[in-house]
Amino acid sequence: MSTAPAARRDIPEATVARLPVYLRALRSFHSRDVDLVSSEELAEAAGVRSAGLRKDLSHLGSYGVRGVGYDVTRLSEEISRELGLHHDWSVAIIGMGNLGHALASYSGFATRGFKVRWLVDQDPAIVGTTIAGLRVIDFAMLAVEAPESIIAVLATPPEAAQAAADQAVAVGVRSILNFAPCMVTVPEGVEVRKVDLATELQILAFHEERGRGDETSLKEAR
Amino acid sequence: MSTAPAARRDIPEATVARLPVYLRALRSFHSRDVDLVSSEELAEAAGVRSAGLRKDLSHLGSYGVRGVGYDVTRLSEEISRELGLHHDWSVAIIGMGNLGHALASYSGFATRGFKVRWLVDQDPAIVGTTIAGLRVIDFAMLAVEAPESIIAVLATPPEAAQAAADQAVAVGVRSILNFAPCMVTVPEGVEVRKVDLATELQILAFHEERGRGDETSLKEAR
DNA sequence: AAATGTGAAGAAATTCACAGCA
DNA sequence: TGCTGTGAATTTCTTCACATTT
Secondary structure (H helix, E strand, O other), X not given: OOOOOOOOOOOOHHHHXXXXXXXXXXXXXXXXXXXXXXXXXXXXXXXXXHHHHHHHHHOOOOOEEOOOEEEHHHHHHHHHHHHOOOOOEEEEEEOOOHHHHHHHOOHHHHOOOEEEEEEEOOOOOOOOOEEOOEEEEOHHHHHHXXXXXXXXXXXXXXXXXXXXXXXXXXXOOOEEEEOOOOOOOOOOOOEEEEOOXXXXXXXXXXXXXXOOOOHHHHOEOO | OOOOXXXXXXXXXXXXXXXXXXXXXXXXXXXXXXXXXXXXXXXXXXXXXXXXXXXHHHOXXXXXXXXXXXXXXXXXXXXXXXXOOOOOEEEEEEOOOHHHHHHHOOHHHHOOOEEEEEEEOOOOOOOOOEEOOEEEEOHHHHHHHOOOOEEEEEOOOHHHXXXXXXXXXXHOOOEEEEOOOOOOEOOOOOEEEEOOHHHHHHHHHHHHHHOOOOHHHHOOOX
């Protein structure tokens, strides 16, 4: 409806889920000193179609130049701003088993905007030790140290996940990334995203089993 | 259309992505000795709506009983069969850094049907060592030992991911789960699914930033 | 000339609401 | 009566095709 003053608000969920992918592709271009890309080039790098990319970007406003393309730096900034990455986010990893340990030093988290600031465990034998340069604390300490808004990454065993989520919510966490192979229930207003290895493998298995069915549609990786 | 002989083939992608979730919920019911569930109960446990659940299940055939519900064991078997879990899948983890190390012993992989059978790295200093009870091998050895169909889990640093994917494909891998924070390009016929921590965090950040916008629609975790 | 931005068409997924069966 | 299975309606997402702008 309102055309001129930027079509804000109400970005489709499907678009939001792709913005981080575009951002990554843009950074890759930037690191190769490319500072102008066409929707065609960016779409290929992101594994989507150019028309879809343009439609996605149109939801944040008009940051491209017709006949020319998109300025890599400018577009990166606009997407970052839209995603709320103009300030840093603090991350707490809950559960210092194998996975939590690995996540604490995983380079994928080092992406600009997210900083792992707390490692939490309830086992007294682990609390107090240092992992990846951070001291492991317990929930009581997290409550004291983390008054601001933080994102919690659940890396506990499944039996402990619900309790950990409850405690995280009690501390004020409103966003949870759940790696535990189980569901957690949270109060309204708290968002949970789930990363489930078994689920991903099962989906792959389904497609491989079906074999050369419709796999042409998925030739390019995201 | 055809009612009796089961409505096979062509299960919607969105449904396929939810079947593993239903399977997990069913196993949870089973472990609590519940052997009959209504679509309402199962949907709540899976974090979806009952009508959607019933539509999803209708794509595999009619395994429920009107006025009664679904037999937990029966439905688990049907979904498992549909997902191709009636036989075991061999998994090779590529890249034995922090993450690969953690994945090698992650309980989420222990889900029935998937067995980590190979750990692969290209660093001679790591090849030959034993992690989680398995000897780390190189690609040459993988080519010798793995003639059958396997699923590869990429856990390399981003710089090494494309080369690792190429080598995996050369060995015959047709399904890849990519944990590296980058995209990989593969030939047609090979499927890649991506698990991207930064992406998930960015989506969470977006929603938290928007705050109390439309979060009522996401009150329950998957 | 080249490439964006976008209405309109089409496809896919979700939700509704109820017929049909135990 | 209770709950499944499913057409129909609705919403969301994708693709097309071209007018628009530099």
